[in-house]
Amino acid sequence: MTAPFDVAPLLAPDTPAPAVKWNGFPKYNFIGGHIAAEQVPVDDLVAAATAVLKREGAMLAKYNHTGPLGYRPLREFLVGKLKSHADIDCTADEILITSGSTQGLSLVNSLLVGKGDTILVEQETYGSAISRLVKIGVNAIGIPLDDEGLRLDLLKQKLEELQQKGIKPKYIYTIPTIQNPTGAIMGEARRAALLKLAAEYGVMIFEDECYSDLIWTNKRPPSLYAMAKGEGVIFIGSFSKSLGPALRVGYIVAKWPVLSRLQALKQDAGTGAIEQMVLAEYCSKHFADHVVRSNKLLSSKMQVLREALAEQFGTAAEFGDPPGGIYLWIKLPENVDTMKLAQAALAAGVSINPGPEWSVNPVHSRNRLRLCFANPEPEAIKQGVAVLAEVCRREFGVPLRSANIDKL
Amino acid sequence: MTAPFDVAPLLAPDTPAPAVKWNGFPKYNFIGGHIAAEQVPVDDLVAAATAVLKREGAMLAKYNHTGPLGYRPLREFLVGKLKSHADIDCTADEILITSGSTQGLSLVNSLLVGKGDTILVEQETYGSAISRLVKIGVNAIGIPLDDEGLRLDLLKQKLEELQQKGIKPKYIYTIPTIQNPTGAIMGEARRAALLKLAAEYGVMIFEDECYSDLIWTNKRPPSLYAMAKGEGVIFIGSFSKSLGPALRVGYIVAKWPVLSRLQALKQDAGTGAIEQMVLAEYCSKHFADHVVRSNKLLSSKMQVLREALAEQFGTAAEFGDPPGGIYLWIKLPENVDTMKLAQAALAAGVSINPGPEWSVNPVHSRNRLRLCFANPEPEAIKQGVAVLAEVCRREFGVPLRSANIDKL
Numbered sequence: 118m119t120a121p122f123d124v125a126p127l128l129a130p131d132t133p134a135p136a137v138k139w140n141g142f143p144k145y146n147f148i149g150g151h152i153a154a155e156q157v158p159v160d161d162l163v164a165a166a167t168a169v170l171k172r173e174g175a176m177l178a179k180y181n182h183t184g185p186l187g188y189r190p191l192r193e194f195l196v197g198k199l200k201s202h203a204d205i206d207c208t209a210d211e212i213l214i215t216s217g218s219t220q221g222l223s224l225v226n227s228l229l230v231g232k233g234d235t236i237l238v239e240q241e242t243y244g245s246a247i248s249r250l251v252k253i254g255v256n257a258i259g260i261p262l263d264d265e266g267l268r269l270d271l272l273k274q275k276l277e278e279l280q281q282k283g284i285k286p287k288y289i290y291t292i293p294t295i296q297n298p299t300g301a302i303m304g305e306a307r308r309a310a311l312l313k314l315a316a317e318y319g320v321m322i323f324e325d326e327c328y329s330d331l332i333w334t335n336k337r338p339p340s341l342y343a344m345a346k347g348e349g350v351i352f353i354g355s356f357s358k359s360l361g362p363a364l365r366v367g368y369i370v371a372k373w374p375v376l377s378r379l380q381a382l383k384q385d386a387g388t389g390a391i392e393q394m395v396l397a398e399y400c401s402k403h404f405a406d407h408v409v410r411s412n413k414l415l416s417s418k419m420q421v422l423r424e425a426l427a428e429q430f431g432t433a434a435e436f437g438d439p440p441g442g443i444y445l446w447i448k449l450p451e452n453v454d455t456m457k458l459a460q461a462a463l464a465a466g467v468s469i470n471p472g473p474e475w476s477v478n479p480v481h482s483r484n485r486l487r488l489c490f491a492n493p494e495p496e497a498i499k500q501g502v503a504v505l506a507e508v509c510r511r512e513f514g515v516p517l518r519s520a521n522i523d524k525l
Numbered sequence: 526m527t528a529p530f531d532v533a534p535l536l537a538p539d540t541p542a543p544a545v546k547w548n549g550f551p552k553y554n555f556i557g558g559h560i561a562a563e564q565v566p567v568d569d570l571v572a573a574a575t576a577v578l579k580r581e582g583a584m585l586a587k588y589n590h591t592g593p594l595g596y597r598p599l600r601e602f603l604v605g606k607l608k609s610h611a612d613i614d615c616t617a618d619e620i621l622i623t624s625g626s627t628q629g630l631s632l633v634n635s636l637l638v639g640k641g642d643t644i645l646v647e648q649e650t651y652g653s654a655i656s657r658l659v660k661i662g663v664n665a666i667g668i669p670l671d672d673e674g675l676r677l678d679l680l681k682q683k684l685e686e687l688q689q690k691g692i693k694p695k696y697i698y699t700i701p702t703i704q705n706p707t708g709a710i711m712g713e714a715r716r717a718a719l720l721k722l723a724a725e726y727g728v729m730i731f732e733d734e735c736y737s738d739l740i741w742t743n744k745r746p747p748s749l750y751a752m753a754k755g756e757g758v759i760f761i762g763s764f765s766k767s768l769g770p771a772l773r774v775g776y777i778v779a780k781w782p783v784l785s786r787l788q789a790l791k792q793d794a795g796t797g798a799i800e801q802m803v804l805a806e807y808c809s810k811h812f813a814d815h816v817v818r819s820n821k822l823l824s825s826k827m828q829v830l831r832e833a834l835a836e837q838f839g840t841a842a843e844f845g846d847p848p849g850g851i852y853l854w855i856k857l858p859e860n861v862d863t864m865k866l867a868q869a870a871l872a873a874g875v876s877i878n879p880g881p882e883w884s885v886n887p888v889h890s891r892n893r894l895r896l897c898f899a900n901p902e903p904e905a906i907k908q909g910v911a912v913l914a915e916v917c918r919r920e921f922g923v924p925l926r927s928a929n930i931d932k933l
Binding site: 120126130134138139150151152155156159167177181185219229231287345346347360362363365366375382385387390392491 | 527528529530532534535536537538540541542543544545546547549550557558559560561562563564565567568570571574575578579582583584585586587588589590592593594618624625627628631635636637638639642653657693695696727729753754755756757768769770771772773774780782783785786788789790792793794795796797798799800803899900
């Protein structure tokens with residue numbers, strides 16, 4: 118036998134803890150941004166794959182056969198979609214296809230921030246954006262939110278305070294259209310005021326629109342990128358929430374002086390071509406109709422979750438009725454520690470995002486949690502919420518009494 | 526109009542220069558690791574895509590539906606392929622699917638090296654491996670090669686010298702099976718001696734097998750990973766050279782104490798699922814036969830390039846007859862500076878890899894170059910080499926006289 122090799126003495130500093138072995142998804146899965154199985158248009162994807170591979174499959178022999186920005190027909194589809202949806206005027210050469218919007222986050226961070234830099238984020242925000250910033254050693258300052266998103270009075274105060282200390286934040290990261298996790302949409306007037314403020318202090322805006330296709334009414338204000346004509350704004354989007362997160366395809370929109378630098382940082386020899394080709398072929402025919410259908414399904418699932426929460430938690434759970442998205446942001450009584458709740462719930466087969474994972478203010482988020490409702494079937498949503506309520510009552514004494522539901 | 530925003534004052538330190546706009550491929554493209562269009566099995570890929578998407582397409586609604594190591598049927602295919610091809614005994618849980626083997630390079634570097642660390646590489650090696658190490662600030666020391674790859678006498682000498690200085694190199698990066706760029710295959714005895722040496726000095730081996738499917742005889746020694754039973758070795762491979770580089774699918778094989786740490790570093794929310802699913806479906810039926818067919822094509826193209834070089838450069842170009850791969854490593858007369866030649870050739874429509882981009886010893890590689898022959902048609906290989914010879918003669922006076930060929 119060969120002796121086991123100990124890698125520990127060779128590790129680079131600050132490597133994360135090893136992964137634990139994966140044991141499958143929990144029975145009631147309310148995390149992870151999965152979408153509904155019915156949202157995946159399987160037959161149309163098969164037709165798209167067949168058409169595009171027959172026509173252009175031989176081009177897989179080359180890296181980036183339509184250039185390093187990504188598959189050109191997909192970028193051309195996006196030009197039209199971004200115009201009609203987000204009011205963005207851009208060319209196909211102002212779009213960089215990325216391997217998921219998570220790669221967009223990494224590239225923008227590589228471009229702008231290093232250890233010790235300061236940035237501003239929404240106090241509650243995308244957990245994976247936070248964890249990336251923590252890993253780099255960035256000082257991410259949270260700005261509290263209201264029903265329209267970022268509170269500009271508090272943002273201005275913080276910008277002023279930082280300026281007086283001689284600190285220039287690199288960017289303001291915002292999800293203004295279906296905020297993650299609150300689901301808020303920032304109105305047009307506040308968007309204009311935000312852009313004015315950012316320009317005044319010379320700070321870039323990093324606008325994340327990963328969820329903006331999922332609006333029940335399909336109505337929304339123009340994107341910050343559109344309103345600023347792209348100056349001082351970097352925009353990212355994704356196909357994960359409309360067509361499937363297992364497709365690792367996202368995009369960055371930026372003016373060329375910024376995009377050319379992001380392209381130089383993208384050292385992965387391209388994003389998967391089959392996925393880009395299938396998406397371009399599919400989306401050019403079906404995307405608009407598909408989104409309308411998906412949103413009907415998602416809005417009905419959201420109501421299932423809201424009703425289940427009301428039934429199981431009664432007044433112990435506070436939550437809104439967001440205009441879109443795949444999650445609810447829920448406030449439980451003050452004594453509930455959702456980090457502990459998450460552990461206990463997982464042991465009972467229910468996964469949740471505890472508030473502190475989705476916030477830079479662990480005190481404010483201590484008794485909050487995020488539940489994603491897109492993937493579980495309606496019956497599983499009801500059962501999962503019942504189990505969660507039972508675990509919560511056992512651990513924290515709330516909700517006070519159990520609803521009258523079928524036990525599993 | 527909105528005023529242009531100047532991003533320069535906000536950039537992180539050491540960001541690379543902006544990309545220049547892409548203007549299409551050069552007419553005679555001898556770089557980039559593209560493969561032959563005929564190598565892409567279009568009809569079989571269409572059939573595979575149809576079958577797997579119909580059966581499992583709805584699973585695209587979940588991230589990593591068979592776990593964070595990647596699509597399980599693809600890992601299971603690899604278990605069999607690695608056993609029969611490279612003599613590796615491993616389980617599907619010792620394989621991490623990556624977004625191209627380039628992601629493998631990045632992950633291994635993240636795991637093991639930081640700025641100022643020392644590693645050992647083959648003096649001539651994969652250009653993108655070198656550029657990544659330069660970017661991190663790693664001290665990559667080159668070990669000269671012979672017809673079998675790494676010269677172990679010089680490796681031992683260097684290991685000894687470093688030990689005396691108190692420097693422990695983190696890993697030895699080697700491409701022992703169809704070395705890039707020389708095409709050499711390291712024999713089994715030397716492999717055993719290399720492993721012994723690495724163990725003696727406590728250095729890991731990082732074995733890159735991206736080209737090992739492309740061996741004309743399909744015969745090869747066991748991989749270093751196999752011989753070491755995985756202890757102290759990290760192995761990476763790719764589908765880029767057998768099925769298409771635009772498919773961004775590679776893999777890492779390592780024992781769990783190492784692989785679990787690499788998985789923790791892979792923060793991209795998974796590698797594209799459609800590509801993994803199509804590959805698994807295709808490869809389980811066709812991979813072995815496909816490789817045999819591809820190699821016939823590639824070996825004939827290599828002879829076209831060798832003959833064209835002999836015709837156009839005569840004795841001015843020295844090169845071998847490698848047992849596989851998609852490139853030739855060529856030595857020109859001492860006075861030729863291939864960095865300058867590459868620029869002049871590109872202006873004439875011919876792209877080449879100048880030696881210094883594929884070597885950590887710019888003196889030794891100054892008059893060398895790499896030509897990839899897989900993508901251009903045989904006629905384009907002949908014409909491109911003729912143009913290259915003409916440019917070389919104009920710039921450096923060699924080859925002395927022009928061959929009697931049709932001018933373009």
